[in-house]
Amino acid sequence: MKRYGNLFQKVFDYNNLKLAHQKAKRDKGFYKEVKMVDANEDYYLIQIQNMLMWKTYSINPNDYKMFKKMDKGKEREIFKLAYFPHRIIQHALMNVIQDVLLKSFISNTFASIPRRGIHLVLKRIDADIKRDCNGTKYCLKMDVRKFYPSVNQEICKKMFRLKFKDNDLLWLIDTIIDSMEGDKGIAIGSLFSQWAGNFYLSYFDHWLKEVKGVKYYYRYCDDLVILHDDKNYLHELRREIQDHLTTKLDLELKGNWQVFPTAIRGIDFVGYRHFIDYVLLRKTTAKNMKRKLRKLLRKCRNGHELTYGEWCSVNSYKGWLEWANCFNLYNAYVKPLELYCDKYHRGVIKGESIQ
Numbered sequence: 296m297k298r299y300g301n302l303f304q305k306v307f308d309y310n311n312l313k314l315a316h317q318k319a320k321r322d323k324g325f326y327k328e329v330k331m332v333d334a335n336e337d338y339y340l341i342q343i344q345n346m347l348m349w350k351t352y353s354i355n356p357n358d359y360k361m362f363k364k365m366d367k368g369k370e371r372e373i374f375k376l377a378y379f380p381h382r383i384i385q386h387a388l389m390n391v392i393q394d395v396l397l398k399s400f401i402s403n404t405f406a407s408i409p410r411r412g413i414h415l416v417l418k419r420i421d422a423d424i425k426r427d428c429n430g431t432k433y434c435l436k437m438d439v440r441k442f443y444p445s446v447n448q449e450i451c452k453k454m455f456r457l458k459f460k461d462n463d464l465l466w467l468i469d470t471i472i473d474s475m476e477g478d479k480g481i482a483i484g485s486l487f488s489q490w491a492g493n494f495y496l497s498y499f500d501h502w503l504k505e506v507k508g509v510k511y512y513y514r515y516c517d518d519l520v521i522l523h524d525d526k527n528y529l530h531e532l533r534r535e536i537q538d539h540l541t542t543k544l545d546l547e548l549k550g551n552w553q554v555f556p557t558a559i560r561g562i563d564f565v566g567y568r569h570f571i572d573y574v575l576l577r578k579t580t581a582k583n584m585k586r587k588l589r590k591l592l593r594k595c596r597n598g599h600e601l602t603y604g605e606w607c608s609v610n611s612y613k614g615w616l617e618w619a620n621c622f623n624l625y626n627a628y629v630k631p632l633e634l635y636c637d638k639y640h641r642g643v644i645k646g647e648s649i650q
Contacts, residue, residue: 296457303463305391307347312340315386319378325603325643328378343380343387350466354381354474359482372444374475374482385486388467395458396490399497401504405565406516407489413565416515417618420562420569423511423522428571431511431522434562435529437552439540442517443492444480447545448472451481451495458494479545492516495544502539507532513564520564522557529554567619574619581624584612588628595635606639 305311316336320329332339346352358381359374376382397408403419405411424431439445455468471487481488496514503509503521509532511522519536523529533552540546561568561575568575576584591605601609609632616625641647 298458298460299392299395300460302391302459302461303347303467306387306464306467307344309340309344311390312343312383312387315383315390316340318390319382319386322644323378326378332379332383339379340383343383346380347384347387347467350463352380352384352467352470354470356474356476358474371483373484375484376482382486384467385471388471389486389490392459392464393490396494396497399458399494401497401500401512403513404493404497404500405514407493413515413567414618416513416565417567417569417574420513420520420564421574424557424562424569424571427511428558430524431557432524433522433526433529433554434557434560435519435521435523435533435552435554436563437519437533437536437548439496439517439519440547440549442546443483443488445546446479446481446492446495448475448478448480450545451491454494454498499539499544503536507535515565518564520562522562526554566615576615576619576621576624580615581621584615584624585628588612588632592628592631595632601635601639603643606636606643609633609636 313336316332320326320333323329324333343352354376358376360376361372361374364371364373376385400408405413405416451472452465452469455465459465459468468487471485472481472491475482481491493516496517500512500514503512509521509523513520521529521532523532533548533554537548540548557569558571561570563569563577566577566580568577587608591601591609595601609629613625613629616629
């Protein structure tokens with residue numbers, strides 16, 4: 296296995312820090328912290344450069360602002376770091392190591408990877424179930440129990456040492472991993488954690504594909520789907536997967552795993568239900584969307600402005616509906632809000648004068 300070295304200087308290279316700032320502030324130009332850095336870019340980026348060069352950079356657990364967010368009916372603790380210096384530094388790091396980590400991922404790993412989002416999952420699953428109806432007759436659906444809070448920090452750091460031999464770079468990676476209290480967990484919500492989570496499961500992915508010979512396997516973060524023509528095989532494979540995750544990665548599967556026929560129930564994955572001839576929005580997603588967009592429409596019609604988060608939500612739901620057979624849902628719930636979203640985009644995001 297090739298190990299990579301001499302990378303740390305690239306992380307604190309001034310041009311890389313400038314690129315990191317440009318990426319980190321994308322669609323956030325109106326944030327106070329972003330405006331602060333923009334107003335004196337050289338001053339703040341040189342500060343970051345010195346922090347990294349002299350290894351004075353640190354993250355303490357109280358540097359995180361924690362808030363709770365409902366996601367797919369589950370309450371998650373999201374950890375947010377300040378824009379300066381933390382988020383800029385994470386972008387600078389990922390600018391350098393992202394391509395190296397990408398080489399470790401199988402092609403059917405999708406979450407938080409450029410050009411490998413939900414839409415590609417849809418295309419891959421739809422193509423596979425249409426091309427091989429018998430080979431995708433049954434579905435094993437499962438996910439890892441509390442994945443991000445359960446990541447073993449020591450195992451994670453050892454895995455990065457299998458890929459990198461640059462001790463200075465590993466110092467920065469260790470600093471980010473160790474910033475969470477305890478010996479388990481990486482921060483949900485940070486750029487580095489998204490990549491570290493994918494990397495943590497990458498050797499498991501290769502074990503499934505190359506050792507176990509699984510043909511139809513898809514992973515979106517910690518949600519796993521395997522298709523096969525034999526449900527007994529899937530039951531046995533599930534037991535082997537649990538043993539592998541426990542012994543190698545100190546992880547557990549949730550107890551709500553399922554094996555079921557795909558043609559009857561559809562494959563409920565990444566927010567959609569996949570059938571051979573059509574795709575529907577997941578029922579809970581559609582229900583939440585209706586409730587939220589009805590509330591926003593009442594707010595707008597009463598003369599109130601959208602917030603940035605609400606504007607993002609409408610656009611997010613619009614994107615979801617475009618990839619499913621949901622024409623009526625779109626006309627009923629998204630289309631009435633488009634005028635208000637356009638007004639917000641021109642007035643707040645682009646800064647145009649709205650009469």
